[in-house]
Amino acid sequence: MIVGVPKEIKNNESRVGMTPAGVYELVKNNHKVYVQSTAGEGSGFFDKDYEQVGAEILESIEEVYAKSEMIVKVKEPIAKEYGLIKEGQIVFTYFHFASSEPLTKAMIESKSICIAYETVEDEDGTLPLLTPMSEVAGRMAVQQGAKYLEKPAKGRGVLLGGVPGVAPGKVLVLGAGVVGIQAAKMAAGLGAHVTIMDVNMKRLRYVNDVMPNHVVTDFSTEFSIRKHIKNHDLIIGGVLLKGKKAPNLITRDMLKEMRPGTVIVDVAVDQGGCVETTKATTHEDPVFIIDDVVHYCVANMPGAVPYTSTIALTNVTLPYVLKLANNGWQAACRSDRSLEKGLNVVEGKVVYKEIIEAFDWNEPVLI
Structure with a gap:
């Protein structure tokens, strides 16, 4: 198969869809790989690194799309790329369709095969291709939140870890999934007092078992959220409903109940x-x-640490890329239920019901 790795053109997105190590594995399996010139530079991988493992460097993004049967990216295509995607072309990337109706309609019109990293799902319900970026984003949420709590950034002027004689800052984490756990871990490591909330008692029990005593849990209800936002300095939103639009746990009117300078980091x-x-x-x-x-x-927090993020992403996407390249998308998805769940839009039809529900469409769903 001919695989293309274009340069990401979303604002300040420095990640790249595949490391040279990933390209090496594809070439070793007799696949042709085109990489757009300078696509990997932001992540610390240069054209010569890709050439040394057998990739061919193309100058323009138009050439990469035109010559490739499968596109491997990081972020969803933006408007400039819509017209470059061909009928029958596999596009393997993060899509997050439920948050963008224009993107969804554009991919329907392209009649391409859209396989979304974020909906590839293992038997146990975990999302293997979303997990590493959620880990990065969860950890970064605390870094960024701590920075914007500083007074020059219009924050409350609070040091999360406190100092002797001064209480530490308070961090509220909404969601005890991958993002929430990683955020709580980082905040706890800084010495902050952390409250993590979820509606899943199994997750809260797990948090109680593995976190230190200054990380406390609370069952998530509107009443309890309203109570906590009044006295927490940093609020991190880490809620995920697979393939769906995130619920609004904090409404506009709740902002008035927060102290001036409170910081919200919405990873969702x-x-x-x-x-x-x-x-x-x-x-x-x-x-x-x-x-x-x-x-x-x-919207692309891990893009700020592209070296770490690109390697972490390729580590998990490469087995699926190889399966798609070796077998074609139909055979690959038939043989792998996890990968099949990544199918979102196929040849002009939405095949993931949560997307239709997000837009209240009445189009038929292919199964």
Whole structure:
């Protein structure tokens, strides 16, 4: 199969769809790989690194799309790329369709095969291709939150770890999934007092078992969220509903109950955000303030640490890329139920019901 790795063109996105190590494995399996020139530079991988493992470097993104049977990316295609995607072409990347109706319609019109990293699902319900980026984003959420709590950034002026004689900052984590666990771990490591909330008691029991005593759990209800937001300095939204739009756990009116300078980091922004006032921001312009509450809503947080993120992503995507390249998408998905769940849009039809539900469409779903 001919596999293309284009350069990411989303704002400040420095990751790349595949490391040279991944390309080496594809070439070893007799596949042709085209990599767009400078695609890997932001992650610390250069054209010569790809050439040394057998890739051919192409100058333009148009050439990569035109010559490739399968595109391996990181982020969803943006408007400039819509017209480059061909009928029958496999596009393997993060899509997050439920948060973007224009993207969904564009991919339907392209009649391509859209396989979304975030909905590939193992038998135990885990999301193997989302997990490493969730781990990165969860850890980064605390780093960024700590920075924006500083007064020059319009935060409360709180040091999360405190100092002797001064109480530590308080961090509220919504969701005890991968993002939430990693965020709680980082915040606890800094010495902050952490409250983590979820509706899944099994997850809360797990948190209680593995976290230190200054990480406490609470069952998530609107009443309890309203109680905690009044006295927490940093709020991290880490809620995920597979393939669906995130629920609004914090509504606009709740902002007035927070102390001025409170910081919200909404990691769920890719799925529409779990805060009503969330709107996607970029690394170039990452924050905005509503009712004196600082919102950090960067939609590609792991893109700020591309070396770590690209390696972590290729580690988990490569087995699926090889399976698709070796067998074609139909045979690969028939033989692998996890990969089959990654099918979102196929040849002009939406095949993932949560996407239709997100837009209240009445189109038929292919199974």
